[in-house]
Amino acid sequence: MTIVVIAIAAIFTPVAGDSRGLASERRASESAVSPVRPVYRAPLGADLRMLTGFDAPVDRYAAGHRGVDLAAAQSAPVRSAATGTVVFTGAVAGRGVVVVLHPDGISTEYEPVTSAVRSGQRLVVGELLGAVHGRHPSCAPASCLHWGARRKETYLDPMELLGPLGTVRLLPWGGGQHFPPS
Ligand SMILES: [Zn+2]
Numbered sequence: 559m560t561i562v563v564i565a566i567a568a569i570f571t572p573v574a575g576d577s578r579g580l581a582s583e584r585r586a587s588e589s590a591v592s593p594v595r596p597v598y599r600a601p602l603g604a605d606l607r608m609l610t611g612f613d614a615p616v617d618r619y620a621a622g623h624r625g626v627d628l629a630a631a632q633s634a635p636v637r638s639a640a641t642g643t644v645v646f647t648g649a650v651a652g653r654g655v656v657v658v659l660h661p662d663g664i665s666t667e668y669e670p671v672t673s674a675v676r677s678g679q680r681l682v683v684g685e686l687l688g689a690v691h692g693r694h695p696s697c698a699p700a701s702c703l704h705w706g707a708r709r710k711e712t713y714l715d716p717m718e719l720l721g722p723l724g725t726v727r728l729l730p731w732g733g734g735q736h737f738p739p740s
Contacts, residue, residue, distance in 0.1 A: 594661035596640035598719035599683055601668060601705050602630055603637065609697040612715035624713045625667065625706030627697040634690045636703055638681040639666045639719065647673040653694070656687050666716060667706035670694055 600606050607629040615622030630636075638658050645665065646657035653670035658681060660666065670692035681687060694704045707716035 596642070596660050596662060597683055598640045598721075599637070600628075600720060601637050601639050601666075602628055602634060602703060608717075609700055609702050612713075612717065614713060614715070618711050622713070623696060624708070625704050626716055627694060627702040627704050629697075630690045630701060630703040632690055632701050634703070635686055636668050636671050636688045636690060637684045638687050639705070639707075639716070640683045642666075642681055644675045644677050644679045644681065644687070647675060647677055653692050654688065658687065664707055664709050664714065664719070666719075667704075667708075669704045669706075671703070 608626055609629055610623055610627035612626050613623040615624060640660045642658040642660040644656065645659045646655065648655060654672050655667060655669040656671055656673050656675060657665055657667045668687065671688035672691040673688045675681065675687045690701065690703050694702055705716050707714040707719060
């Protein structure tokens with residue numbers, strides 16, 4: 559189907575306007591899928607060291623790891639991964655959780671944290687939302703930040719929001735995986 563459309567465009571569009579026409583068509587279709595694609599940055603300022611990688615659950619109740627665990631000292635500042643609005647702040651299973659909804663429909667979750675924000679508050683990318691406080695089960699006794707991402711009920715690998723560096727998979731245990739700061 560795409561080939562047919564391009565062929566027709568090549569026949570009926572003047573050569574000078576051809577690439578411009580296709581480019582704006584492409585931009586229009588991208589913007590239809592994702593109206594506002596915010597810039598995502600890692601929620602921790604220092605070099606990232608991943609202790610536990612993402613393990614997509616096969617359905618909403620299945621086992622899995624609904625995010626990544628990033629090494630973080632107690633009281634380490636935690637920052638919003640993108641511009642958005644705080645949609646939840648409170649305790650879940652005894653641990654502080656902050657959830658931020660972004661303009662592309664993806665929400666990111668941070669735990670265990672002491673919240674520095676309130677529900678409904680608008681945040682820009684990199685804005686402080688809390689500090690690491692407590693232990694997260696899948697990396698205890700190490701101290702870490704669990705960072706999750708989802709679109710409605712579908713969990714996503716938050717590292718993939720960061721671009722090419724984020725697609726690198728978890729290395730075998732032995733100190734974790736390092737990324738340069740984003
Ligand atoms: Zn986790």
